Amino acid sequence: MSAKRDYYEVLGISKSSSVDELKKQYRKLALKFHPDRNNSSDAPEHFKEISEAYAVLSDPEKRQLYDQHGHAGVDGRYSSEDIFQGARGDFSDIFGRGGGGFDSIFESIFGRGGGGGFSFNQERGSDILYQTTVTLEDVLHGKKMEIDLQKQIQCDVCHGSCCKPGTNKKTCATCNGQGQIRQTRNMGFASFVTAATCPACRGQGSIIETPCSDCKGQGKKKGSKKVTFEIPPGVDSGDYTVPNEGNEVSSGTNGDLIVRIHVQPHSHFNRDGKDIFYDQDVTMIDAALGCEITVPTLEGTEKIKVDSGSQPNTIIKLKGKGVSHINSRGKGDQYVRIVVNIPKKLSKHQKNLLDEFQKTRD
Ligand SMILES: [Zn+2]
Ligand SMILES: [Zn+2]
Known part of the structure; x- marks a missing residue:
């Protein structure tokens, strides 16, 4: 054994x-x-x-x-x-x-009665599109979603059998469960076989004698279902599939839920894949003398040192302060670009000081 x-x-x-x-x-x-x-x-x-x-x-x-x-x-x-x-x-x-x-x-x-004749109903439910907007912060951490989805759901009374509970479908006697009726006609030297959909069961092969009253024998009905799924960290805008959560069918395969994600542009960060870009304004004087500044990151703030004599568009890299990406490992970095502000208006006093400064140049 x-x-x-x-x-x-x-x-x-x-x-x-x-x-x-x-x-x-x-x-x-x-x-x-x-x-x-x-x-x-x-x-x-x-x-x-x-x-x-x-x-x-x-x-x-x-x-x-x-x-x-x-x-x-x-x-x-x-x-x-x-x-x-x-x-x-x-x-x-x-x-x-x-x-x-x-x-x-x-x-x-x-192995009774020779078998055969069984075929799966290959009905497949249609897909449902669900659109959602996520922030860059959601991209960083991922987001758990719980939504009430309006869709075709399998009847919870008959569980998709379409029959009143306690009753079963009967094999169609007209077609013997085949769903088709074959007729052979002899036309002189040849015989033609025609197959027509069985009118008694409309090709289903079985007959519902007592339909489920809840779904009127459909096996499914309009309803709402709580669906939970997770938006993974590092997503881009695009379509993501939650299998099997689309429209349900009485028997067969459910459709999928297609989640269309829009990643919202951030008010001061730009994202390119795993990396985050941020522009930091620095005064002309701070750039010249050097300074310490606090810059925002997706997770909080970070202190950075601007060296004396920093040139416009100097890039300072904050390692690991980017986001992850679903197609690669590890996190990206944040790049801080130093934007040097040249004052547009000077007070008389400031102008005098700069004139003084000018005279010190050789
Ligand atoms: Zn039902
Ligand atoms: Zn039939």
Whole structure:
């Protein structure tokens, strides 16, 4: 007997994961490893493994048994088929529409009735654009965002199954769950096969007998959801993707949330990648005699020494006082440019002093 892997490990979740996290993770893996989508030879085995792990962990009683006694606790009590049947409603929620849903998975795993015919509904929710403005200070530290997003959300009553809770979709009898009706017509020497969308189920392969009254059988509805994400330090203006947080679908893949970031120009700093540029005014006298000044940085202030005889446009570098950048390591620097102010107006006294000064030059 080969050793069975730990169910949590199989799904890549932790023991404390919530039912919601479990479901999300299973859906993700199932879409990846379903034999209809994945051609590798071990996909069916892998799909069975993750589905079994999900079936056990999604059932509170079985999960408890498993947590206490491991595989022995569950396997001793339930057959593999019992386990899958027990999670029937959940699988239907996850695989929702499409030819046959749960029955097809069950068949593909246990090999009843020849399988086949199962196809994922590849519906994908649309992306949502969210625009936000951040300051240079936000660029320095990054920013946690929590927004109320108006979007299509999966119906929380039927969890996207579109059916009234406690009921299931029925395989369409008209097309046998295929979603299509094939007709063969013999035209003399040749026969033509035409495939038309099944009118009874509109190509869905299944029929909702009792629609969920909350979403009117749509599996989704307009709503608002709190979405949290982090704007990383060092961002530039541009589009960033928060996967899976766009419009939700009843079954399939959610759209993405596209966060369009505008970095606001700063009133006195300029930014170029990781570096910050700042102009510091210094009087002609201070430039000539030298001085100590305090300059602002993104994080506070910094004292710098202006040497005597400093020339206009002298650059003083403040190491590590820039910002980080998402595409590189470490922080940039701040460059302080010394702008020497020549007085535009002089008092009579000042003029006399400068005249005196002039006479001292040889
Ligand atoms: Zn619903
Ligand atoms: Zn049909």
